[in-house]
Amino acid sequence: RRMRADEARSKKRKIEVDAKQGTQKIQKQDPRVDADYFDGYSGIEIHQDMLKDRVRTEAYRDALLENADSIKGKAVLDVGCGTGILSLFAMDAGARVVYAVDASKMADYTKRIVKANNADHVVKVIKGKIEDIELPEKVDVIVSEWMGYFLLYETMLDSVLIARDRWLKPGGKMFPTKAKLMLGAFTWPEYYRENLGYWTSVYGKDFTALLPLASRTHLERPVIDVITPQQEVTDCAVIRDIDLLTAQKHEFKSWSSDFRVEAIINAPIHGLCAHFEVEFPAPRELDQTLPETKVVDKRKRKQSGRKRGLVLSTAPDGEETHWAQTLFFFDLPLRVLQDDVVEGRIDVATNSFNPRLLDIVLEWNKTGAPGGPPNSACKKKKFIFD
Template identity: 40%
Template sequence: MQSPGDYSSNGFNGEHHREIELKEKHFPGLTSSFGGAKKRSRGVAPEPRDGLSNGVRVSDKLGEEKSLETPPPPPKSPPPCTDFDVAYFHSYAHVGIHEEMIKDRARTETYREAIMQHQSFIQGKVVVDVGCGTGILSIFCAQAGAKRVYAVDASDIAVQAQEVVKANGLSDKVIVLHGRVEDVEIDEEVDVIVSEWMGYMLLYESMLGSVITARDRWLKPGGLILPSHATLYMAPISHPDRYSHSIDFWRSVYGIDMSAMMQIAKQCAFEEPSVELISGENVLTWPEVVKHIDCQTIKIQELDSVIANYKFKSMMRAPMHGFAFWFDVEFSGPTSSPSKSTSASSVASGSSSMSPSREGNQKKRSNPSDALVLSTSPEAPPTHWEQTIVYFYDPIDVEQDQVIEGSVTLSQSKENRRFMNIHLEYS
């Protein structure tokens, strides 16, 4: 067993492990203000501005009658808003992040289609949009006939969301609440929760916790959550072009032997997870499920640590350069059964070779009543999530049918719960 962080290896005869921490600096190209981290803010509750509701009981604000039912017991105190949270929320006031997300047509159009597909659950009902950003999903819900939509966001982008709602003549239906889901007050139960909570590698940024909080605070029994399920996958990959571009380049630079740079180049290029696009041709095996999430039942404590064992069999002889991670989310109604996504034949995530019945990111299963699926697979059309790659410092030659097995642990950083620690063991 090698020491943590030692990523050298000389084949698959031995066992190896590596620990890395997935922070904002660990994504090449991300800014120090989380500029590339694509998650909706949901945090600190700043002073109300421009008529935004902040911490008010919105049913009072609307002049509605109080329920005569016995009120539920007071909720537990929400977790404190840390300096990390404040920085995170502040980053989502930048319009560039929202532009990137909205321009991701696979993402945005799948959400719109899912909302319209579930119009019968939304029409005349009350909806909460967790991390509403610019408010586009809230507006889709209003267009689908929602009686009322609570659009919740802690970032200052909520100010613009209010203006967008007003410009579209929806101020009577969409109520923008500027604050954390954990802090704002809604004095009625809701029928639907919609949220685009997924981060890189599905769980980076930990926004799912706020969806769970909204569910436990407000959702009626049997209510709808969109998306309803999510599945994180992993598979070993071969990516010689990336290795050549980042490492072999230094062997000869303008005729000068600069191979002395190769070790530090490996460290700089591969010591941290990389968010990038690969293709199905890079994937060496059928993928394995790391975590399947049912948004109706998952508990916040489950997000503290995710542990999965894996066993792959290489489909070809090739150098193995590391592991790739990607995810699917699906949009099924509260009476629908979750997809059987834990079998090897269905973990294709929309890929043509792994799942011939699907095409593209936006897919319906063979049964029309089954879920719409948004995929970030290497064989699906690209999304802004791309794939997350954990590279080895040096490639490992594998033979066809060679077994690759081990475990992966994903855990929230104790320093900052929005960061993720990755512990990989392989043999």
């Protein structure tokens, strides 16, 4: 399980390494940041990972096809089209024209893919940044797979919102149309034993001098990996709720959220787990004003009762995706009993040197019933999400 997540993480991390190195020596954003970012999407590995993510790809396909009544004969914009798979799905849904925009060198291959699928009469590949290109018309639909780790890593959402403001007609649709970022607590004692406990005895020798380095290596940065539902210690709190039709770019430069979760089992908490879900527009026949969205298998609409748009989720109890979950490990475990409360605050800001990276600060404490483990003092930790 971890090998799959680590492989996906290492491949995608290539996108950011050069960009990070290119900004460490400067005090303002370097144009090379975007250049290196788009270069990272010019190779095949990252696109293969995304295309092989069946949960992701089929969710977009199904959402577009079940909204064919709203797409047929309409103009569609695909922001960050990559290999063009979503543009081809939009064509299958009956789009009159699809403007497939991508700033990476992959766009050159996408033109060939479109032609090979006899789609060049509908799908028009445009190589360039969405902030810079011009379209011949406004569009009825914008589709984009903009989500990164922790939902907002890589800050591609900014480009989607710019595209919306520039090119979406009044009353147009966004795919997806809503997004939620959730936070809950998890347990993972094996991670501590493998990465920290290991150094207490290495072939019978004391290597504890390396513990500070091991802690910095394994605990200071968010870990992209998959946990199981059995590792979830608490319920989840929504820390960010986004409406793609109304959200504004400046809202994501720096933001904070309080959270409160309750323990559902007795266990040590080793950190906090972030996952997200996105919701697509409801098909016209289901487009009703209902108070909540139901999810089946974390990506399909509930087939009876209340019905809304299809939901794609990266929750631990759903099918694994290439996003996995984002894990923030504590320096020391926090023991809780069922019904104990963990509450705190998360502060998120784009990095001042490289706005595609995130600076995250977490604060937390625990309160419980008398006679249980002692309540914890407030802890605070900064995570380097690079």
